[in-house]
Amino acid sequence: MLLAAGVIAGGEVAAEPATLKGKLVPGSLVYGQVAPGSRLWLNDAPVRVDHGGRFALGFGRDARSTHTLRVEGPDGVMTLQTIELSSRAYNVQRIEGVPSRTVTPSKEHLARIRAEAQQVREARAVVSDREDFAGPYIWPARGRITGVYGSQRVYNGEPRRPHYGVDIAAPRGAPVVAPAAGTVTLAEPDLFYSGGTVILDHGYGVNSTFLHMDAVEVKVGQAVVQGERIGKVGSTGRSTGPHLDWRMNWYDERVDPVSVAPPLVDGHTPERDHLSQAGD
Template identity: 55%
Template sequence: MPRGLSAVLLALPLLHSTAFARAGCETLGGEAVQGGLLWGRVPPGSSVMLDGEALPVLPDGWYLAGFGRDAPATAQLVVEGPEPCAATLAVAAREYRIQRVDGVPQRTVTPPPEQLERIRRERALVVAAKARRIEQPDWLRQVAGAFAWPASGPISGVYGSQRVYNGTPGTPHYGVDVAAPAGTPVLAPADGLVTLAEPDLFYSGGTIILDHGYGLSSSFLHLSEVGVAVGDEIRRGEVIGAVGASGRATGPHLDWRMSFRGRRIDPQRLVPPMP
């Protein structure tokens, strides 16, 4: 497994004080909150289900669970194996910034018809890259430390925020935006394998997806340079690209997003405060 996942499993408890235990279940850590990650450990050979979905369990029993932007108030955790248990998890709700913008020309909200096929093709590339399931548990304990910021600068956009254009809600923002000059190096926040490296996608421009293993991945959008290729194995802190304003961006910044098995999670909850 790419070493970035070990950073989550082994080091993130140092960043948060929300570790807790459920009666009859193994100790859990992290945050049961919309956009958050939760992790725990069960006896090897166990299976773990969250709301009926099987979660990946590493050979030594570590597992991850993720909660989307609009996750419901409760989730059912079921462990089957040597020490079976079940628990109802309370998922904390969040308030998101909603901005209403009226009088926007429709052509800036809706892509032109001649670009729709391109958009569909590029979306399929992204979905396929995130659908890969990379499992290399022998890498688990080769790295210490949590996720690091891929770039430094003012935070100009946050996870979960949303704009309503001319009364129609737009797609929520699923990343954290870091404002930085064009050309600023973008660093890998954790180890992983490059599954997408595209210089010019319609919406996101220069785009990289770095898979941290077992369905956990980072995406880096609007890059001016893509310095890696699909199949590259990357270590935390290596330069992978450069900040830009490519795609549908209004100025240079890094849009860093994270996904866990189809759920968009908040990268800002996995890193220390911005320096």
């Protein structure tokens, strides 16, 4: 039996049989709940659901406005729900003084870049049953926000790909901690673009990436708890000053960490993290 449900639109949501929590805009990581034992599809692609019926959905920077969520309940009844994303505008950020070799790499560097990109893809392809994906999250570093998700980057006057993370300016050597518990799937001290880089798997397709670190203090396969130190803030790779670039993915979709982090205070991370669920 296939039943049609209502439209899930704009902001916070409470609709049966699936409930969603979080801002419904491009770039958001949204959490959901269905009856335990249900199966779920987003736009015909299967979505993993944990034993308690929880799941995550990620919408990329340029996601289309309308999506279909299909839920098969434990009773076998299939329900369709339409998700409508609100529009989102992005800034242009111009950055000067970037090392020219990282803006226009040589042929020799391109081979290295391709190999490192494959390493990152493999690390992000790890999908575990960890239930830390559902948060709550804390900020991985303290400081002023100097770069935001989705902004078009122009390096030394040359347009490049959009920025897919949030930049936190902090002193070199300041601690970087795990925003949520996870397992380390990548720990590299010197990647070409991102310098000291760590990827943490939080489970069910959700992972965090930390870039430009001066020191990487964890190893692949290591399990860390929320707040545990994983490295130090730096300015390695394509960077013009000490900061942490925090990125998040839901499978292949690059999502905005701000969508799950505690609220900013006057453009800074809070002095004390107030642990809260996404969308609170």
